[in-house]
Amino acid sequence: MIGYFLKNGLDARVRLALVVILAIAVLVPASNLLLPESSPFHVPTYLVTLFGKYATYAVLALALDLVWGYCGILSLGHGAFFALGGYAMGMYLMRQIGTRGVYGDPVLPDFMVFLNWKELPWYWYGFDHFAFAMIMVVLVPGILAFVFGWFAFRSRVTGVYLSIITQALTYALLLAFFRNDMGFGGNNGLTDFKDILGFNVQADGTRAALFALSCLLVALGLVLAAAIVNSKLGKVLVAIRDAESRTRFIGYRVATYKTFVFTVSAMLAGLAGALYVPQVGIINPSEFSPANSIEAVIWVAVGGRGTLVGAVVGAVAVNWGKTWFTGVLPSFWLFALGGLFVLVTLFLPKGIVGTWSEWRAKRKATPPSDAAPAPAE
């Protein structure tokens, strides 16, 4: 049953994307670790980490595309799930520091010692175990999404109202995590990580491995998302997106479906956040800022919503642009980003991949099944 389910997702385009992603996952770390620095094919470590960051963004974009592109739920708070996953990982990494912190406390992270806390708050228990932390990485965003979705979707909050309250959700979390007494490091967040599973987070080998894992997560996310959207459930999601009340009158419980896909998506975002944190070396409340979440939306829009490969392409393309701009013309990045929002919505509503497949479909008159045609609103 599950085999059929997964195989069903592997259409031609996803297979091609998988080959490319897995090739990158092997080649980039190999060139970083095996080739001498003098080689023109050597990828420096900072680039490995940068690409690793892009990969985690790509997973976030996939998660967002799953709800927005296929179910019409424009979440402006997906960054919150990403950040929660990141915090869960950050808590594990903090506990790994042990006595190597500035204050040398074997249990308490530095910021707690600084705040004069005497013991670890209960919600930090267990985070010294990697497995427990990994469960929390998916469970915490998943539960939040489930509870939020359960309430919101059952009350039929849709469209921009939903978008606005998801934004309020992440904003509320932003304010909360800024507070020192929340016990998550307040303003500064969690940082100064030393090692992960015993490997030094700064080491080239660890970074290469994290990169490969991030690529693997993109691949897994892609297969999972493709399997979902190509299943009958995926068709129901698109049906909800196009004609919600029609779907309801056929007998589908729309709220259940929305909650399901929203929760799955949040868990995927949480995993992405967990891989993001050890690579960038810090997690702080600014990850909850509404601007971050809405930026993720534009990745999906640029790549083409309703096309899973598009989400990956969009995330990498926009972030590569961001890196390039902030290096060359720092003050122009916001102009470029703002312009991108406007231009894509006005002139490229299907995004890069969506437009490409439409163009190909016109030539061949058979649309690839992964690309759910653009939604009618």
Add this chain to the structure above:
Amino acid sequence: MTEALAANALLYLDDVKVSFDGFKALKGLSLTIEPGEMRAIIGPNGAGKTTMMDCITGKTRPDEGEVSFEGGSIDLTKLDEATIAELGIGRKFQKPTVFESHTVEDNLYLALKSDRGPLATLFHRLSGAEAARIDELLATIKLTARRSDLAKNLSHGQKQWLEIGMLLAQEPKLLLVDEPVAGMTDAETMETAALLRRIHESGKSVVVVEHDMAFVRELGVKVTVLHEGGVLSEGSIDHVASDPRVIEVYLGR
């Protein structure tokens, strides 16, 4: 006494009242549909036809009154749309609503009677029986040739048929059909009438809301005239057409 009436009925509405911000959309509507009956409902704009359908399908909760199904055994006012649909009440909207970015085939596939739970659909696999049923439905609604086309590329009339086909796919006991021939050519209208008659003959109850008198005449069934949220007249088409109150409502005083 109402229990006795309800007991024989498939659908039973008694003294249903609905108001929106002071506007009374239904003021004590009563209606009984027998099992296997086809009924035409006519009435001018604002008579409460769509609100009545909303009450039956769970979209609107009546302020007062009884709406029950299957001999009064099921209180529809307590249930949500999805549950009512699963009980066997199918509804076609006034404006044709199909899943535009799905193929004609997939539209029917989604509507087919099956487990509606998310896990069931996630791992669902199209069975031979289902494929056969889709073929059959495609033939019924005369869309076999267009099965792989996206629904958004269908003509207006074809979308109406596809929606009726989706209704049939649910295997309902009762079909509520809101203005099925709006925007259709005369030929299409007659074909739709024939289609609905065939559906009725296959043993299903059908409630058709329509403006088109020629179409209603073509159906040849009992007619209920709604006016200002209540029943104005009921009987054969000839009976209601000669009812002076009906004439007054339609032609003005």
Add this chain to the structure above:
Amino acid sequence: MNANVRRLARSALLILAFLSALPLLGATAKAQDISAAMAKFTADSYSDTVAAIGEVASSGHPRAAAIVQAIQDGKLEFDTASKTVAIRTATGVVDAATGDALATPPAGLTPVRANNRVRSVLAAALGSLTLMSPNPAKRLEAAEAVFKSRDQGALATIEAALAKESEARVRSAFEAARAAIVLHKADAGEDARLAAAAVLKARGDQDAVATLRGLPSDTPKRVKDTAETAAKAIETSLAMWASVQNAVYGVSLGSVLLLAAIGLAITFGVMGIINMAHGEMVMLGAYTTFVVQEVIRTHAPGLFDWSLAIAIPLAFLVSGAVGVVLERGIIRFLYGRPLETLLATWGVSLVLQQTVRSIFGANNREVGAPSWMSGSFELGNITMTWGRLWIVVFALAVFVGLILILKKTPAGLQMRAVTQNRAMASAMGIRTPFVDALTFGLGCGIAGIAGVALSQIDNVSPNLGQSYIIDSFMVVVFGGVGNLWGTLVGALTLGVVNKFLEPFAGAVLGKILVLVFIILFIQKRPRGLFALKGRAVES
């Protein structure tokens, strides 16, 4: 019984005032002559020093404070042979009684010695001298210090000071201080203590409660009960004032929310356009104010008090014009696609922020307050700034103005017609695209006006708008889309709720709670507090 206590208190006060005036009469009789006291300092005996300090402190001599302070600092020196008492300063030696510099100080000068007894007398003398200080602020401070310490030894001095005091504020502080001492004085007599409790009750603050509650356990029951009743009365009154204050501050916050949201109530509420650049319209209004003030500062400083009045129409025009360009250039292509509108206008907001950042820099800009908006006033126990008050007035004025525009002008009629039934309005010859642009421009222009007011209470920076956008949407959604009155009620409710939550939860947590509350509220009533109901609104 209350009246009785008060009458009792009044007569007791009279007696006390009379009694306390007596020693002072004596003091004035031998006013200014401290030569006898000065001689005692030269005796080099502790008891003489103690006596001398007492005499100097009660002499009313202008040099008294300096002399006592000099002993405290170990700077007062004497020479027995020449009977000289002098103060050593950084530059030389001055005569203690006159303050004149001594050209040839005697060689045998030695500091006046102090033991514990001298030190305690010194402290009391210094306290009483500050109580007698010519500076009223000093006296007030000293009275408060005595009030808190309830030092029984200071009673006589307080009473002396009270008799001399003419300033009402300081007088009541002295009276409270005396009452605090008397209340806690075991041998003061029950009536006097009851009278003291009444005085403390009249003072009516948290410190008075502490004093009333701090009575030792062996206090007579009647005194203790009266004190407890008084403390309870103060607490009730304080709680009432706290509620009033929360309500007033809440209305003030609500008016800020109203200002920020009211433009959005037009563009989002009435037109249904999701304008994420709304906050930036507010920001543009604030920067317009900044520019106007800069121009006035350099060219016509006399007009500064008029700067806001000049900025209001300009801000309306600037933000309104940007709004019209935005509507014509982008939004009109996206009608019926709200999610796309959301994204595009977010992009515009980024561009506007960066534009302002490029022109004015990323730092906060100083926007001044005209004289009539600076300062504060007191209303009972509440302190309110004039600026806050004017913002409340201004927000209401803008609201009323907007209602009038929509309800009473032909343009308003057209706007309402187009938003209610576009096709019909168009059929009746209304140029709907023009009205769309106009309505959107109006909403944005009002946001600009809001920016003028908000520049008075918030940092004028490129990020100004960001901090208002979520709040504004919350207000409009909470109040009910398409309903201006809903926006008014929504803004004031959220403002007041926020302020009432703050004392319990703190500012940030309070805000989070309000957000969570609204999120839950939207689940319950997805269309807001004053939503239209029925088929028509469900698309």
